[in-house]
Amino acid sequence: MSTAPTPDRLRQLLALEQSERALAWAQTGAGRASLYVLAFAAALPLLSVWASAICVTAAWAATQFSSQRVRILLLASWGFTLFEAARGDNDFAEKIQYVLDQEQFVLLRAEWLAVGALVLLMGLLWLGLQHAIRQPAGLFARRPLVCMLALEAALLVLCAPQLNHGLVRVLLWSLVVVLTPYVWFFPLAIVDLRGREASSPAMQLAVQRPFWSPMYLPFGKGAAYLRRHFSPLAREQAITQVKGVKLLLWANFLLLISQALTWVFSEQLALPRLIDAIDAHLEGHPLPIATGWTVLVYGTFRYALQIAIWAHLFIGLARMAGYRLPRGSWRPLESRSLMEYFNRSHFYFKEILVDLFFIPAFFRAFRQHPRLRMFFATFMAAGAGNALWHFMDDIQLVAVEGFGGALSSFSSYLFYSLVLAVGVGLSQVRATMGYKPATTFAARLYAFFFVWSFVVLLRVFSDGTRDHSFSQRLDFLLSLFGLHLGNFL
């Protein structure tokens, strides 16, 4: 008698990494080649052909030639970054181009400025590592994030058109653009150098924006975290790579859902994007309230889906390189508190905020007041760190709009960071006080609606675009409740 597959049975069936036969096969030549082909095929819908080839080949080679692992990672990470910069495939050239246009340079190519600045930065980072090793008690070794932020701020000041013009400003700006993402990677290397089992400077450099995480957020954190999630044993690596391929395939499944949703909601139902709905409201042609809510809920869901796809892609590639990293997004719909939502949806973003903001604040401020101490440290991470990271993600706006303009267009996200920080902070304090969420169905349903209502409402302010002011977004949100900001002013 056959029975229908239950979710548990299906999960057992898919748990290839627990099957000794599958693991033994994955360690054979044919198995390794098959994992490579599967990973490449799974990366293709998510990355360009070149990027897929470089990333999957580098990851695969790092596990096949373990004695050359550091060299392979170093070459792949910096080679990939330079390759993408030269082709204009990452955002460096685009951000440099703004200042090139302002300074009216037509002969200089933004792509080559990016490549030159990256080579210079690589040298500077190497010198920074050596400096931190030689002077472990120095300011840079003790406070790497503060020093990196101070350097970034100093360079930004020097890039002000009132201070510099022409080629000097273009060159300084190029350095600002390529330095910015490394502000979130490099402090992790310096912190690791304090430990007894620190990785080598070459390894630290190799995982600065590694090829599997070519963005502003360190998926997999730094060398210390990677070291702790790596096993040289062939069987362990086979498990990790199988899990990596599965995660890449899962990202493809989510991508299919995303495309299906686009077809239904955007192409067939012509549902506008959130920013278009705000525009329509501001132009005096608001959408019906029910449609507005649909836009907001759908936009939030699409965002959560996109975050999961990216996280699975990056972690899947890192697992192919042999690092058994936790997933970056893990069943966010099951979150029972705001803290849990932040942890489940944005695991590596939360981790970097904890390492660089929460821990320093936690160890230094309000030590005699446990609840205030926990709230303040959480606030510094989810509020200050979150806002700073996103402000720097759009650093080109400082050149385009000036510092005041960039800050002004950031007001909406600042509000989001503030509310999120208070919400997550209170959630964290409740957990510290021993509050445990009930596990009944009704309690879980209530928690689901509470958490996701909070997330959906805040999405109005956090969608990442800088085209609408805080008051315009607030007016749009109030309109979804049949209210208008003018009624309150």
Added chain:
Amino acid sequence: MNHPALDTLRKHLQDALQQHGDSQPLADDDSLFLSGRLDSFSMMNLILFLETTFQLRFSDLEFDVEKVDSVNAIMALMQAH
């Protein structure tokens, strides 16, 4: 090893694991944070617990997750203080 402090510590860690949906048994040499069973916020909760309950004092510059990664590691840390 039987010790009131050890029981208190184990209970705190088991509660933290349960909050993370982890009902697996906890052995004294099991890795808590490096294995991913608990996250960094739980680690800070543990620090707070150790500071308030056992008067341990930590500093961010000397802090190393390996010092609090298992029951045994924490007990060694407490004995060293």
